[in-house]
Amino acid sequence: MKKTILLVKSLMLVGVLALSCDNDNGPDCPNALTGELTTTETAFTGNWTLKSIVAEEEVDLTDDDVxxxxxxxxAQSSDCFNDLVYNFGTNRTYTLKQGENATDCNEIEINGTWALNSGTLSLVASCSIESIALDFNDDDTEFSYTTTLRFKDVNDLIIDSDVVFTYEKNIP
Structure with a gap:
């Protein structure tokens, strides 16, 4: 049985989950991102699937008596947890879906707007805005970002580690 990772779920959704507020874009909520896409943004549109999660520090998250x-x-996370796909639309909207393709998952869906400027991805959803510095591979078919997460391992040890998330573009 897999052990739950602390704080990763909110990071996997790039920090735009679970902020409670009205969707009325009141004074405390950021405005949706708008405008025509740049050439770089147009090339970025489409589906991006989570490919890997690699921590700097070793962590044991599997409750397997080893x-x-x-x-x-x-590799230590469930199929449902790893089933994470972004769809960046040409109308500047995005959808993040988790657990849609794996079996017997509780599906999660987040919708918002996006912009990509000088390698920084901005996401507006759930009354929040998140800016993430992306690193692209040479042919722009993968992007990754690094963040620091706190894990609780199978022995209840708390481990802070830099973690790299990598997404791969689904080429039709």
């Missing part, structure tokens, strides 16, 4: 810490967080 001491087997690893930096490969993706």
């Amino acid at each position: 001491d087997n810490p690893s930096t490969d967080i993706y």
Whole structure:
């Protein structure tokens, strides 16, 4: 049985989940991102699927009675957790879906607006805005970002580690 990762769920959704407020874009909520897409943004549109999660520090998240810490967080996570897909639309909207393709998952869907400027992805959803510095591979078919997360391993040890999330573009 897989052990739950602390704080990763909110990061997997890039920090735009679970902020409670009205969707009326009141004074405390950021406005939706608007405007025509740049050439770079147009090339960025489409589906991007989570490919890997790698931590700098080894962590044992699997409750399998074996001491087997690893930096490969993706391999230690459930199929439902790893089933994460962004769709960046040409109308500047995005959808993030988790658990849609794996079996017996509680599906999560987040909708918002997006912009990509000088390698920084901005996302507006759930009354919040998040800006993430992306690193692209040479042919722009993968992007990754790094953040620091706190994990609780199978022995209840708290481990802080830099973690790299990598997404791969689904080429039709």
